[in-house]
Amino acid sequence: MTYPPQDPYGQQPAPYGQQPSGPYQQQPYGQYPQPGYPYGPGMNPASQDTGMAVGALVCSLIGLFLCGGTLSIVGVILGHIARAKAKRGEAGGEGMALAALIIGYFAIALIIIGIGVFVAFGIATHWRFR
Template sequence: MAYDPYGYGSQDPYAQSYSQQPVQQHHYYGSAPVAAPTNGMATASMICGIIGFFACGLTSILAIIFGHVAQSQIKRTGEGGSGMAVTGLILGYLLTVGWIVFWFLYILGLAMFAAETGSTTTY
């Protein structure tokens, strides 16, 4: 092996340099994986379920309908949004049952009040 006084590297053509590792180049063809699009009916179901709190349960029926349609579309197409569809269904059913119970008790209370005030006479 020859001595290099000028620092140009080894003069030995068969000498190996162990300090440098070979550079590996990675070639990625195509694009990054893309998440499945969210189903629009699932989004509508969840929004209608949330709005049902403020709209006296009027949109909760729509939340139930949109939720069931969204779940069938998600199973068929593989789109995302299953959690939103389930959330819309749960909110829709809870609000629908809650408002039905509320209106039943309200009407029952009115009927009991009317029956009580109409049946008593002081004469």
């Protein structure tokens, strides 16, 4: 046996006192990596934070089904914030944030169209408020 031990895959061992880097670090026999590390390629701890995107989607969906204009507006605002955070890499859930924006704007458009139809119907039938 030679010292330092040779890797069968041709990789050189790390110099003394330095840990090998990368997602697949070699651990000494019988030891396990620290919990939560290593993260896989392209992942970071912040990408797991999707709370604002979920909140935006829930507000937009509730606003759509209950015709709540206020909740739809809240969903759109939260969706914009969540999508900006996802684009900067501070959080995940960019797809959910985009879905919240689409649903929220759709709900707001339905409310505006409904008010327009109500007003047009009132004008056409000469409703009078006495």
